Amino acid sequence: MLKRALFLDRDGVINLNHGYVSRKEDFDFIDGIFELVASANRAGYLVVIVTNQAGIGRGYYTEEDFHRLMDWVGGQFRAHGGTIDAVYFCPDHPEHGIGKYLRESACRKPAPGMLLQAASDHGIDLGASIMVGDKASDIEAGLAAGVGTLLYYGRDDEAGNAICVGALKDVSAYFK
Numbered sequence: 001m002l003k004r005a006l007f008l009d010r011d012g013v014i015n016l017n018h019g020y021v022s023r024k025e026d027f028d029f030i031d032g033i034f035e036l037v038a039s040a041n042r043a044g045y046l047v048v049i050v051t052n053q054a055g056i057g058r059g060y061y062t063e064e065d066f067h068r069l070m071d072w073v074g075g076q077f078r079a080h081g082g083t084i085d086a087v088y089f090c091p092d093h094p095e096h097g098i099g100k101y102l103r104e105s106a107c108r109k110p111a112p113g114m115l116l117q118a119a120s121d122h123g124i125d126l127g128a129s130i131m132v133g134d135k136a137s138d139i140e141a142g143l144a145a146g147v148g149t150l151l152y153y154g155r156d157d158e159a160g161n162a163i164c165v166g167a168l169k170d171v172s173a174y175f176k
Contacts, residue, residue: 002125004176005085006040007115007142010051012134013153013168014073020054022061024072032168037082043175045130046085046122050114050141056091057101063091086122088114109133110140115147130174136160149174 011017016028037047049070055061066089074084090113091097092105107113119126130149131142139162142150151171152162165171 002123005046005048005124005129007048007050007131009133009138020060022065034080036168039172048118049087051089052109053089053091054093057093057097059098110137112141112145115145
């Protein structure tokens with residue numbers, strides 16, 4: 001049986017977007033995110049982070065730095081009663097990447113690559129899943145992947161094809 005997932009963008013949904021956050025000292029969780037993840041877990045959703053990380057591609061920090069931070073982030077969720085089931089990231093950038101990271105990539109949102117890979121890896125029913133993002137590229141990736149519910153965390157006039165949610169606590173109303 002296929003599983004449902006709550007896909008979350010990282011910067012701007014899980015943490016305040018201070019620009020290329022790579023250290024726990026700079027990682028400020030957004031109010032309500034711990035409760036949302038725990039609620040999704042209780043409702044039977046896998047929780048999957050899908051995040052563009054062009055800071056790696058630009059040389060601002062390394063993949064090792066990213067993994068170290070995300071291990072810490074996962075620990076913070078566990079300490080608050082929630083579980084992040086998987087993290088997918090895309091370090092590539094088509095214009096500003098350095099070396100192997102300078103390329104067009106099927107994983108970089110708005111392309112759906114990370115979502116499709118997660119679905120394949122974890123047996124996820126994309127049509128029964130939810131994507132929460134704070135940028136048009138997040139929503140476009142969810143739409144291209146066939147995610148059933150697209151939620152935009154931010155201003156209503158920027159939501160496009162998504163339903164706008166003003167607070168993370170509002171997302172749980174879409175759990176089925």
